[in-house]
Amino acid sequence: MAEEVKLFGSWASPYTSRVKVVLKLKGIEYENVEEDLSNKSPLLLKYNPIHKKVPVFLHHGKPIAESLIIIEYIDETWKHNPILPIDPYDRAMARFWAKFIDEKIQPAVWKTLLAGENEREAAIEEAHQLLKTLERELNGKKFFGGESLGFLDVAGNVVVWLEVSQEALGMNLLDKEKFPILHEWCQRVLDDDAFKQVMPPKEKLLAFTRARFEAFLGPK
């Protein structure tokens, strides 16, 4: 029985990438629809009229938006190789830290990019504190999920993407001297089979990042 599984996304979106990693980890076949975010398709706008963003996941014709919500749906629908922990408390912790990444770390990183001369130091300090707080959660584990990639490692892909792409921004926010544990975790994630297959090539990502932020960075 063929199940209609489609993913509307962009190769340059880490949020799309989160869903792709999970689909890879569970070995789920799907049709990839690559969106041009400067020219969004009528289908994307139909399936995500509220946010008009990627990723959008389509299963049996029913659309779901928001990467972490999509991942929870996938985990509940294809029950093998669970992404979220089994224990309710551990699940709560995974959800808490994923929220922390999206609602605290991501905006703080953006702030350092957009900050003027006067605010940059303070913005960097804030981002550092938040990254340190996340790093402590690894607590001697190989991955946030334990022995293998779990929900929080997938949600943490934005941190991995930051590590890879920060040189294109002339930044060293995730300094491996300051964050040795987080740095090692990034390397383990980048080395993971499923993650490797889904991660865009480094040069492509750097070029895209450079071009995208040219407007904010100004002449160097």
Added chain:
Amino acid sequence: MGEEVKLFRTWSSPFALRIVWALKIKGIEYETVFEDLSNKSPLLLQYNPVHKKVPILVHNGRPIAESLVILEYIDETWKQGPLLPKDPYERAMARFWAKFGDDKVLTSIWSVFIKQGKEQEEALVATMENLKFLEEEMKGKKFFGGERIGYVDLALGCLANLISIFEEIVGLKIVDEEKLPLFYSWMQNFAEAPIIRDNWPPRDKMIVKFQALLDAAIASSSSS
């Protein structure tokens, strides 16, 4: 079998109210610890060092913060009176609407309340757009959860009380019964539902509190 359930809250926090409702709907015994956010207790700081906020649920000594995360934990731990639907797609939709509520709806309504002039006008427009989506979602349903109050109702529920308080203080209509009839009815039905109606914070205290917040915001924006 004794289970220790504690809820750290303030008397007015709308996010803590979500947890009060969930615990009462499921008939879970719990102890309330009221916090004064201007003088946070060592326990609060110990249990939520990252955000230093309420609500915090402590179950058998283990703390959980972030109200929507707490709601899911409660639903997975105590199976009576389920808050989330069974079907994975319906669950995804419930999570989507709750997130939309927090990220967009509550923020735009707060802006209508706290901002002035052009910013307030823009916030009203945004609010109308956001509420129209919720209006659409209410078609054919008494509550967002269907016949019974569910996760989305609890997530949005504080609006059933706060909107009228904001309207009274700023003298603006935020939810027009004619323009948003289904959402308006939902606010009435939710506010008057058993358990919900018995747990609203005192209205006069809320008016005083939010008036003070608005006065402070106006004062600081005119002095800059």
